[in-house]
Amino acid sequence: MTESGDWLLRPRRKHQYRLRPVALLLVAVAAILFQIYVPLFFHYLSYLEMPLLVTVYFSLMRREPVAGVLIGSSIGLVQDSLSHNPIGMFGIVKTLVGYFAASVSQRFDVQNTGIRFLLGFFFFFFHQFFYWVLANALLGQTLGFDALQTLVFGLLNATVAVPLFHVLDKL
Amino acid sequence: MEIFLNRYRNLTVLLVVLVAQLLLLAFQVKSNGDVRLIRVWAVTGVMPLARVVEAVRANTTGFFSEYLVLLDVKEENKRLKSSLGSLKMENQFLKTELATADRARALAAFQSRSPSRTIAARIIGTGTGANSKVVFLDRGSNAGVGKGMAVVTPDGIVGKVISSYPSASQVILITDPTFAAGVISQKSRVHGTLKGQGHSICLIEYIQNEEQVAVGEWFYTSGDDRVFPKGLPVGQVKIARSGKMFFKEVFLVPSGLQQGLEEVLVVLEGVHQTIPDSPETPQTLHLLPAPPPDPNAAGQHGVLSGNLSTDADQMLEKYKRTGAAQGHVFGQAGNKPPNFNLPPDSGSVQPPDGKAAVPANPPLR
CATH class of the missing domain: 1.10.287 (Helix Hairpins)
Structure with missing residues (x-):
């Protein structure tokens, strides 16, 4: 690895994120409220996975896989409770997202905008794809998976993730 | 063991949480049940x-x-x-x-x-998930809303209640891929099963290729599913073509979702109705009250009784008066038929020269 690229891989230990439970709770509830309420008026915003972005953010910033697992599973289970699918689908997927995001944060500088964009995109695609796999394998649903559409929505979510993460940094 | 768990603490926690959720999922799928307590907590919160x-x-x-x-x-x-x-x-x-x-x-x-x-209800939220076709209503079991009840608007059916909580209820829309309902066509009374496709168009399955379904034809609920009362509008056929196997491919535009959803009605007790001959228009028809009687009308139409409302009534009255003026008794045998060309009140026409009354058009003998 060259000197110039090394800073991308070096996590900023100085800026260890102090997770405030109240902030976590409020942001998570706000993200879920956003997902169930805003699409009533702006249908195209239903493709914005705010609970996922919040899960990714807190897991990245907390840098602890156990915390990522607990955050992801909690948000996912609440999301499951508000869907008509069996409870556990979003829970499992977001648990994995939380775990991997926290693991990745130990190796990368997650304050970097480019890294955040890439991670936002990657985790959205991973989330949608793994959900589709679970729905087909565990529930026997015959849902289609539109890779191109998911890629486009992944880019949109990543674009939203960057400013959102900056706002959450201020909390 | 403790050393092992400490060393692989992260993986252990991940596996425990995943296995717990998988077991929860397996329980629900196996028993076809629901973990209602978690949902009630989430919805109530x-x-x-x-x-x-x-x-x-x-x-x-x-x-x-x-x-x-x-x-x-x-x-x-x-x-x-x-x-x-x-x-x-x-x-x-x-x-x-x-x-x-x-x-x-x-x-x-x-x-x-x-x-x-x-009972009227307002939509206060959608379900989670990018392709969610689920909405939440602000009426729940406290208002009498229960699982399996139909949700409609004046334009057509919307969905059915899949979960009812004390203060809210969850409704699956007819566009959801897991939704199904029995439908019947308006003209040829062809039965089929409506299924959601995940987008704005629904599919009607199990219609034989030999059956006649035209584009633009209306479909109504058949009542077969025991959820929707018979006779509620569902939508209009957009595409109808023969399928590769035995069944037609009929795609329908649901009429209940065309105007956007804000308020809906939950059917607490459904009553089956007949399929109307023509689709009902959702707009209410405003009719003005009947105009007051025209005081000059009697002068224009001759002396007619005020209760005569139709042309046929007026004509009958005119013929009666004509017959009475000419001494004719309707229904009596051997009577000379009256001359209907004469004015009703002319009676026996007296010519100016004083000769006997001669009908203008004497009857044929």
Whole structure:
């Protein structure tokens, strides 16, 4: 690895994120409220996975896989409770997202905008794809998976993730 | 063991959480049941917040619209220097109020004329997930809403209740891929099964290729599913073509979702109805009261009794008077038929020269 690229891989230990439970709770509830309420008026915003972005953010910033697992599973289970699918689908997927995001944060500088964009995109695609796999394998649903559409929505979510993460940094 | 767990703490926690959720999932799939407690907690925790957000939005929108109206009034007053501006703005405000009340009025009209017992509900949220076709209503089991009840609008069916909580209920829309309902076509009474496709068009399955279904034809609920009462509009056929196997491919545009969803009706007790010959129009027809009787009408049409409403009544009355004037008794044998070409009140026509009355057109012998 060259000197110039090394800073991308070096996590900023100085800026260890102090997770405030109240902030976590409020942001998570706000993200879920956003997902169930805003699409009533702006249908195209239903493709914005705010609970996922919040899960990714807190897991990245907390840098602890156990915390990522607990955050992801909690948000996912609440999301499951508000869907008509069996409870556990979003829970499992977001648990994995939380775990991997926290693991990745130990190796990368997650304050970097480019890294955040890439991670936002990657985790959205991973989330949608793994959900589709679970729905087909565990529930026997015959849902289609539109890779191109998911890629486009992944880019949109990543674009939203960057400013959102900056706002959450201020909390 | 402890050393192992400490060393692989992260993986252990991940596996425990995953296995717990998999077991939960397996339990639900296996028993076809639901972990209702978790859902009740989540809905009870989140839905009041959604209700607050909706109330804040509605009030904020109202405040700003009224604020803007006031600004307009001020400008209007400055320009016109009179109170005419405020009256105009008041008129505008009332028009806006009227427009917003239209939907609720249509619902109320439908509710009053529908034989089914229904309750009005407002949509306060959607389900989670990118392709979610689930919405939440602000009425729950406290209002009598139960699982399996039909949800409709005056335009057509919307979905059915899949979960009912004390203060809210969850409705699966007819566009959801897991939704199905029994339907029947209006003209040829062909039965089929409506299925959601995940987008705005629904599919009707199990219609034989030999059956006749035309584009534009209306489909209604058949009542076979025991959820939707028979006779509710479902939508119009957009595409109808023969399928590769035995069944047609019929795609339908659901009429209940075309106007956007804000308020709906939950059918508490459904009553089956007949399939109408022509699709009902959702708009209420406003009829003016009957006009007052014209005082000059009697003079124009001759002396007719005031209760004669149709042309046939008036003609019958004219023939009776003509017959009476010429001494004819209708229905009596051997009577000479009257001359209907004479005016009704002419009686036996007296020519100016005083000769005997001669009918203008003597009857044929």
